[in-house]
Amino acid sequence: MTQSNAEVFDLGYQHYDGPREGRMRARKALWTNGVRTALGLGRSTRAKILPLLLFASVMTPAVVFVLIASTAEELGAGSQVPGHADYYQLVSILVLIFSAIIAPELLCPDRRDRVLHLYLVRPLTSDDYVIGRWLAFFTITLALVYSGQIVLFVGSIFAAPEPIDYLRDNWRDAPRFLAAGLAVAAFTTTIPLAVSAFTTRRAFAAGFVIGLFIISLATASALTECPDHEERVEITDSSGGRQVTVTSEECEPVTGEHAKWFGLINLGGAPIYISDWIFDEVNSDPSYQAVAELPIGIPIGVYFLLTLGPAAVLVWRYRKIQI
Numbered sequence: 001m002t003q004s005n006a007e008v009f010d011l012g013y014q015h016y017d018g019p020r021e022g023r024m025r026a027r028k029a030l031w032t033n034g035v036r037t038a039l040g041l042g043r044s045t046r047a048k049i050l051p052l053l054l055f056a057s058v059m060t061p062a063v064v065f066v067l068i069a070s071t072a073e074e075l076g077a078g079s080q081v082p083g084h085a086d087y088y089q090l091v092s093i094l095v096l097i098f099s100a101i102i103a104p105e106l107l108c109p110d111r112r113d114r115v116l117h118l119y120l121v122r123p124l125t126s127d128d129y130v131i132g133r134w135l136a137f138f139t140i141t142l143a144l145v146y147s148g149q150i151v152l153f154v155g156s157i158f159a160a161p162e163p164i165d166y167l168r169d170n171w172r173d174a175p176r177f178l179a180a181g182l183a184v185a186a187f188t189t190t191i192p193l194a195v196s197a198f199t200t201r202r203a204f205a206a207g208f209v210i211g212l213f214i215i216s217l218a219t220a221s222a223l224t225e226c227p228d229h230e231e232r233v234e235i236t237d238s239s240g241g242r243q244v245t246v247t248s249e250e251c252e253p254v255t256g257e258h259a260k261w262f263g264l265i266n267l268g269g270a271p272i273y274i275s276d277w278i279f280d281e282v283n284s285d286p287s288y289q290a291v292a293e294l295p296i297g298i299p300i301g302v303y304f305l306l307t308l309g310p311a312a313v314l315v316w317r318y319r320k321i322q323i
Contacts, residue, residue: 034136066155085279100209103192112200194310220266273299
């Protein structure tokens, strides 16, 4: 009979005697990990390229707007200078694409690699996990939308002939773009994360979200399209000269009076409705103009439905998921 030999190794294990920060410390660690993952920190150079490109893309319109503002006085086009509401209308598409690509990085790998049980041991719960991931990505998107607005606001002040007068007349733009930025960031954070909760393939989640926004935009544009019709009228004066005036007839959208409802199909426009309402402006796009005919409570209700609804689905999904 063969006997096995056993040895005891003293590895120097000791009890932890330091401070026990409990649940809040675990939440902070989850948030920090989510921020680092979204920015590609601690990963390969390739993972950092997309966040850097996005940051450059959202900063470029702000710089261009400032340059336009600095030359508008000389060109006599002060009233046509793009502002903070125009900035959100432009960069919201970029932020949506970024969110669709990066958000799955925070959820899909954990489920695919079956490491959720490592997170959800005490003191973390499934709600803590979802909230931590959501807050991490919300922090990144909020920083993105705010960075360009701050550059635009500060640059416009220094580009003005009288910076003090400009600040006195336009200081209300600051709380407006802060409030509108919250709406844009919350919306663009929630939907991609909610979609990512139902697949372990990041490409599937990104493709579905981008396709959803593109299809909804194309559908809304088609249903609210209003081709321009021009009528040329020639008037001959008594001196024999000929004066030509051009008038534009008021055209009706292809869906008639229902166009204002079909405009709500554009999912990506939901945060822009809030932004335009905050800045008291109307987008030049026909689908947005159609929605502007509705009572403001309806677009606001649609925004909250499209934000709180996916958020509730996200929480429900992780409460039901089998670890």
